[in-house]
Amino acid sequence: MLGLLTSEMTSDEALHQLKDLPRYEAIDYVKEVCTGQLYSWSGNPNDAASKMSHPAARKTAHRDHIVVVDGGVKYNILRILHGLGNSVVVVPCTSSAKDILKLKPDGVVFSPGPGNPALLGYMEEAMKGLVGQKPVMGICLGHQILGRAFGGRTFKLKFGHRGGNHPVKDLISGRVHITAQNHGFAVDGEMLKGDLEVSHVNLNDGTVEGLRHKELPVFSIQYHSEASPGPRDNVYMFERFMEMVRENKK
Template identity: 50%
Template sequence: MKAILALEDGRTFEGEAFGHTGTTTGECCFNTSMTGYQEIITDPSYRGQIVTMTYPMIGNYGINPEDAESSAPHVRGLVIGELSPVASNWRSRQSLPEYFTEHKIIGIEGVDTRALTKHLRSAGAMRSCITTELSAEEAVQAAKDSAPMAGSDFVKEVSTESTYLWDGESREWTIPNTCTGQIGTYKELPEVKYNIVAYDFGIKWDILRHLRQAGFNVTVVNSRTPAEEVLALKPDGVFLSNGPGDPAALDYIHAEVKKLLGKTPLFGICLGHQILTHAFGGDTFKLKFGHRGGNQPVKDLRTGKISITAQNHGFATDTDSLPDDVEVTHVNLNDDTIEGFRHKEYPAFSVQYHPEAAPGPNDATYFFEEFAELIEGNRK
């Protein structure tokens, strides 16, 4: 079925629909990852967004429930160049169109994603509409009428309603190697050393898996949980998760995290980093087109080491807004934006990118060990 992607500035692209039909709106952005489309569409951080994949063919290895980052897809829509007619992988359980049909997500293929990405880099991420039922003019108007990302609070839509102890499969899988005769198997998990609380702002399952692999026992709580209730659990530390939307719109969360400063070790990732920015007294701003993909270079100012990182964010910390007691530890080499910082007095640090890398490289997994070291130091 014919489908239209319309941007709020009037630019339109035609293609073919797959999965669900109808009309959907959201902020149109792009991701440069070459693999990991399933992890991307199930990442709660993409709530409210229509994602364009710059890699030309998508869907070739199907969908596998074990690789999901949450229980359902969160993207408003998916834009791709070519949909693979075959889903070929021994772990695949269904095709991408079947998955989208099941969850009522609209995809559009046959789009010139190179032209679209170049347009978004020039004009910036913007409101958009995918439709199989509206005219081009009506679709543009629908995009204009949709809510902007700035000022949005999608955390309340994706956070868990009830507290739970993470007990999902967290063992690392060893890939079979037919050349050496190595049989695929799971690595045994280490013993639990620390009990922590994780605020769920839209937490990815692979972050929870990595925390468990690093020896953490994780209790996950709702984003609206008061600091007093968290401290009453007597955690060894508190983790601030990733999530969607505008961090500046989360005043009620900033206030509770601020109460935790100096009371317990804190570690934040992505939205958790931005929330910590506000808790420290700083500000955030919206990037023109964001950082989304598995190829972002980041420099560790403490060591001079450069890592290639996985990222997914449309907002960043305002450097000039940070107080003097906050030290910037990491910067993005593409645009010099802040990618990590720590507090000079309190046991608190965060990074803007994704150390768990799902999808992406594994250069930055050492942050989970740094969190453990911070907790050990705080105990002493």
Template identity: 50%
Template sequence: MKALIALEDGTVLIGRSFTGAGEAVGEIVFNTSMSGYQEVLTDPSYTGQLVTMTYPLIGNYGVNDEDMESASVHPRAFLMREYQDVPSNFRATGTLAEFLKKFGVLGVDGFDTRMLTRIIRNHGAMKAIISTEDLDEASLVQRAKDWPGLVGRDMVARVTTKAPYNWVNNAPVAGAGFDTGFAEDTAKYKVVAYDFGVKYNQLRILKEKGCAVHVVPATTSAEDVLALNPDGIFLSNGPGDPAGVDGVVENIRKLLGKKPIFGICLGHQILGLAYGASTYKLKFGHRGGNQPVKDLLTGKVEITSQNHGFCVDQDNLPDKVEMTHVNLNDGSLEGMRHTEFPAFSVQYHPEHAPGPHDAIYLFDRFLELMA
């Protein structure tokens, strides 16, 4: 089925929908990972986006229940050069097309993804629309321009949990402690995790490290968090513009110095705003599993998994906040810590899923702060 991909700059590409009729509007971005497409699709940080995979063949190992990073699919469309409908992997329980159809996400292939990636790299991430229904190019370009975009919008409200839960046996569990605290009082550490769009592997690793994890909505007050008397506070990843997330920064600011804090991705950006720093939109963001980052504290270089379109501005970090990690591709800030309070964060994804495991040590740093 013919599908048109129209960008706000007037570019129109012709592809093929392998999931049937539909339309999707959002910010079009690219991801450079060679594998891990199911983890990409179930990462809430992609809410409001149209994701293009630069690796040319996608779908060859199917999908399964174990590689879910949330309970749903978050991009509005998934684009690739060539879709493979016959998976060959012993773990596969279904095809990528079936998976996308289940969640109502448009899948498109059969066009030059290299050209699209080059356009985004040269001109930046853009508003775009994909349609099998409206095939008028001028109409689609105008509709792409009319979409409000992600800047200044609260996308976290779309993905955060509606009520607190505990992470038990690798799954969210209501049950004991649903609204009153931790289900596992015998755990070595008790961590309250703010859900800005959390990936399951962050919770899995915290649990594996000996933590009881109580997940709370993004709007939970500092007072309610402190009433749970946690050993540490975790700030998860999430979608969109950190400056557009309503009512969260002030709560995090109230927690500074009260408990150890560890932030990842959007959690890192929100922590930066709580410090008094500012954020800005990157030209085309960092998305993929091959971003080199230098740890300035140790001098070591790690290859990291990343997915973000905004960044903390290193040029106006407040006093008592120091840069700890730098991106070796573009020099942007990838990590920071407070020199007075027990708080640190990174822009990338140490929990991988997908991607390298080089940065898993950061969870141990969090445990050391709680010890």
């Protein structure tokens, strides 16, 4: 629901203005928050106590080259990928599959981000061009983009999932993970085409929380494996992706 927060207007004025505002779900916020140009993440010198640094990986030289498509990326995703020993480059949300492939990535991560995934046809196209070419991981918005690229519908949840204790069941292992979440939209698993299948569900309301491809090195999660804030239990998802990347290079 839209709201207006003000220290300048009366409630009548605020209500009047609210009637004229565009709908939240009609605005492409991704273009507002994403980087305008490519940059590489070299770690943060002020961040020696990086919350997610991976002690085992830090000593090794950079192994793999990961391109992160910025739909509104959180630094902790970059911190973790870098901490796992990768060179990390972040590209604008409008980058095409061709732009991304030119960077010769070993793997591509589609980041989280704000707003309605149905407005992001340009990211969907990039996703379609990359699946099958490179290992792909989608997080949150990136997960919704993957679902849409495979014919899935996305819809707005009544309240959304925002918090640090959402139980998610991994349908393959049967294990339940406590996850950090922040999403107002979800993928409807019913219309998925191709070899994409639902891999995780939310135990509170049964909505889709993860997808994976049956053949290709492609998967996504609706929740936040980077935590921050939230439980760190799911950082292993990045390790799983790196295994995929290394397997794919063989």
